[in-house]
Amino acid sequence: MATVSIKEVAARAGVSPGTVSNVLNRPAKVAPGTRERVRRAIHELGFVRHGSASTLRAGHSRTVGLSVIDIGNPFFTEIAAGVEEMASERGYAVILGNSAGSRTKEERNLRVLAEQRVRGVLITPSDQDLARLDRLRERGISVVLVDHPGHRPDQCAVAVDDVAGGRAAVAHLLAGGARHVAYVTGPLTIRQCAERRQGALAALEAAGLDPDRLEIVETAAMTARAGERAAGDLLRDGLPEAIFCANDLLALGVLRTLLQAGVRVPDDVALMGYDDIDFAAASAVSLSSMRQPTHQLGRTATELLLDECDNPGTHAHQHIMFQAELVARESTR
Known part of the structure; x- marks a missing residue:
């Protein structure tokens, strides 16, 4: 042919x-x-x-890179779906990299993306040191932060206000009568975990309660298995009146262990998640959660990235902050 x-x-x-x-x-x-x-x-x-020829002439390809912390988490899967949808509409393909929370793996993925001459990179960073991203920008590769607030005027960022989300989650638990709240979280070195904790403390203070009463249960990962182990610790040490989890996977693990131990949710313990993944509504006791606009995060970030790629002379950098939405279900009072 x-x-x-x-x-x-x-x-x-x-x-x-x-x-x-x-x-x-x-x-x-x-x-x-x-x-x-x-x-x-x-x-x-x-x-x-002819992809290879056009890449050599233009110095880049019709691809963008996406680097996330955990593609096994439905939160990031939904972001990736939004990214791919917008990229496809604009004639781009997406190369996905999963850092698994490892800076070393993330840097290796970014190196490969640069070698592939991607037009731009969307990234949820594995830590707070973002200087490494300047190396991509020096090579003419645009970078947009996803699920991370921007602090630089020369870079776009799309995020959710996690302080406000954590505050709303714990305020909901307090409104149901709880006074002793535990916060089950992944590593507090992760920005989202730290900021949701900050919001939880603010809710306690606003209610006239001692913020030091917030019991912190820090896990090594933000998975259902880690939630199960955290619930086991709480059962051994004495259950609080309410548990706020930094994401829904942790909350689902907590819920499973509590139900197996004969704990009634929410009669004995109220339980709150974060993200509102699909499994939250379908769990044995439907999970109250803070809903994040994940698909919209992916689409918006990609739109900003491609505008910067296609219109570098007129592009205006933006920091867009979305709000999480409280979704109350059976697991809270």
Whole structure:
């Protein structure tokens, strides 16, 4: 089968070859109607761009990278779905990297993405030291932070206000009558865990309670298995009136262990999660949780990244902060 050329696409669409090239590489420069006409011609003719050649000429590919902390967590899976959806709409593919919370693995993934000449990188950093991302920017690779607030005026970021979310979660538990609250969390070196704890302390203080009464149970991971172990510790040491977990996977593990021990949720212990993953509503006792706009996080971050890639001269960096939404179910009073 003969290879379809850009000239043939241009003739079918009634435009110049340069316009076809712009649609492929700089779509924002082309009027929407013309862009659609060219894309229809590409589809009808079965045109496939020569990826390696275009990459060498442009210095980059039609790909973006996504680096997350834990792709096994449905929270990050949903972010990735939003990223892929927006990237696909703009004619880009996504290369996914999972750091598993390891800075060493994250740096290795970023090195591979740079070697692949990606247009840009979306990243949920494994720690708070972001200087390493400057090396990507020095190579002309745009970077947008995902689920991480921005502090630099020259970089976009999309996040959720985790302090406000943690405060709303614990305020809900206190409104149900709890006075002794435990916070089951992953490592407090993770920004989200630390900020949700900060919000929990603020809720106790606002209610006139001693913030030091917040019992901290720190786990090595944010998984259901870690939640089960944390619940075992709480059962041994004495249960609080309410438990706030830093994510839903921890909460589901806690719930499983409590139910197996004959603890009634929420009559004996109220339980609150964070993220509102699909499993939260489907658990044996439906889980109250703080819902994060995960899909929207992915789409918005990708839109910002591609705007910076396609319009570097006019792009305005933004720090977008979303709010988590309280979803009350059977596990709280």
